[in-house]
Amino acid sequence: xxxxxxxxxxxxxxxxxxxxxxxxxxxxxxxxxxxxxxxxxxxxxxxxxxxxxxxxxxxxxxxxxxxxxxxxxxxxxxxxxxxxxxxxxxxxxxxxxxxxxxxxxxxxxxxxxxxxxxxxxxxxxxxxxxxxxxxxxxxxxxxxxxxxxxxxxxxxxxxxxxxxxxxxxxxxxxxxxx
Amino acid sequence: xxxxxxxxxxxxxxxxxxxxxxxxxxxxxxxxxxxxxxxxxxxxxxxxxxxxxxxxxxxxxxxxxxxxxxxxxxxxxxxxxxxxxxxxxxxxxxxxxxxxxxxxxxxxxxxxxxxxxxxxxxxxxxxxxxxxxxxxxxxxxxxxxxxxxxxxxxxxxxxxxxxxxxxxxxxxxxxxxx
DNA sequence: GGCCGCATGTAACGGGTTACATGATTAC
DNA sequence: GTAATCATGTAACCCGTTACATGCGGCC
Numbered sequence: 001x002x003x004x005x006x007x008x009x010x011x012x013x014x015x016x017x018x019x020x021x022x023x024x025x026x027x028x029x030x031x032x033x034x035x036x037x038x039x040x041x042x043x044x045x046x047x048x049x050x051x052x053x054x055x056x057x058x059x060x061x062x063x064x065x066x067x068x069x070x071x072x073x074x075x076x077x078x079x080x081x082x083x084x085x086x087x088x089x090x091x092x093x094x095x096x097x098x099x100x101x102x103x104x105x106x107x108x109x110x111x112x113x114x115x116x117x118x119x120x121x122x123x124x125x126x127x128x129x130x131x132x133x134x135x136x137x138x139x140x141x142x143x144x145x146x147x148x149x150x151x152x153x154x155x156x157x158x159x160x161x162x163x164x165x166x167x168x169x170x171x172x173x174x175x176x177x178x
Numbered sequence: 179x180x181x182x183x184x185x186x187x188x189x190x191x192x193x194x195x196x197x198x199x200x201x202x203x204x205x206x207x208x209x210x211x212x213x214x215x216x217x218x219x220x221x222x223x224x225x226x227x228x229x230x231x232x233x234x235x236x237x238x239x240x241x242x243x244x245x246x247x248x249x250x251x252x253x254x255x256x257x258x259x260x261x262x263x264x265x266x267x268x269x270x271x272x273x274x275x276x277x278x279x280x281x282x283x284x285x286x287x288x289x290x291x292x293x294x295x296x297x298x299x300x301x302x303x304x305x306x307x308x309x310x311x312x313x314x315x316x317x318x319x320x321x322x323x324x325x326x327x328x329x330x331x332x333x334x335x336x337x338x339x340x341x342x343x344x345x346x347x348x349x350x351x352x353x354x355x356x
Numbered sequence: 357g358g359c360c361g362c363a364t365g366t367a368a369c370g371g372g373t374t375a376c377a378t379g380a381t382t383a384c
Numbered sequence: 385g386t387a388a389t390c391a392t393g394t395a396a397c398c399c400g401t402t403a404c405a406t407g408c409g410g411c412c
Contacts, residue, residue, distance in 0.1 A: 013281035036273040038270045083281050087274055087278065090300045092214070099211075102191070102323075103191035103257070105322050111262045114264065148281075151352075163336070166333050
């Protein structure tokens with residue numbers, strides 16, 4: 001099965017949500033989808049061009065500053081097809097911290113403890129960000145999408161909490177072990 | 179900061195743990211590090227070649243069938259340097275399921291529920307695998323590395339459990355919401 | 357002798373990041 | 385008018401996957 005290019009669908013989906021220009025899409029991803037997605041301008045603009053060539057989107061007559069696009073009928077169908085398609089398997093997510101930990105015999109215990117502590121600090125920062133976004137969404141519960149947005153956030157929050165617990169338990173194990 | 183290539187260090191680390199041939203490294207990663215790492219032969223052999231050119235590893239005189247390598251002094255130093263180096267930041271891990279969920283307004287509720295159920299099924303499978311490996315390591319606790327291996331596994335177990343909880347909660351939210 | 361599995365290797369390709377280039381508008 | 389920021393775009397490069405190629409040993 002040839003891998004599908006997810007970037008296409010991120011862009012189609014954002015277009016369907018009212019993000020009309022490349023610049024705006026990048027900004028929305030960086031602020032609202034940043035807990036599970038990211039993108040660079042080097043992907044955005046070429047992908048928009050390709051989607052237009054495939055007839056999935058069209059450029060709107062643009063009076064203003066930004067180049068505006070809109071979904072075509074085909075584009076909307078393609079988005080709906082992809083959204084409905086089941087996810088096949090769990091990806092293996094490479095994890096630098098765990099790779100280092102797996103080989104931690106080659107480092108001092110202090111250094112390893114520090115690494116986990118630093119990891120915990122980053123996780124707490126992230127958790128606070130998530131909770132702030134959560135509060136923000138809940139204060140504007142108008143949108144049709146709000147339920148789904150909150151679900152994706154909850155995913156991040158639960159995962160982050162579990163990893164914080166792991167940090168605590170690991171520190172205890174390593175400190176206790178000597 | 180120019181990104182470092184982790185594959186190099188995975189290979190150096192495995193060499194330090196007694197995996198001497200490319201074939202064996204790939205096999206070890208697929209069986210023992212597969213909860214947080216993966217690799218392909220298309221990376222292994224070119225990377226070995228490059229590491230040898232850089233003087234971090236040397237080919238041993240090989241009587242047998244497999245090409246054997248060993249860490250040089252420089253190679254060991256480079257591994258130790260990398261292991262001790264702190265991890266800078268939390269990576270954004272792209273997540274197809276969440277991307278689909280974020281745009282789930284464009285799919286039927288049944289399809290979305292199914293996707294989450296299927297995800298839960300895969301997570302349970304994975305959890306069982308983790309627990310089996312955990313038991314296996316605990317039954318041979320001889321190794322110096324066992325503590326660290328168990329920590330990396332615990333990471334996977336806690337994360338997987340948290341995501342299973344998320345699946346349950348999400349299913350409830352979506353079913354209840356209508 | 358022919359087939360199968362092991363082991364090593366390479367080439368083509370695709371996705372993604374980074375750095376750079378360019379115009380247009382706004383700010384002072 | 386020139387500096388900064390917005391907005392679009394492109395090219396070079398790196399990493400990783402996939403598919404293919406090759407030689408070797410054992411097996412029946």
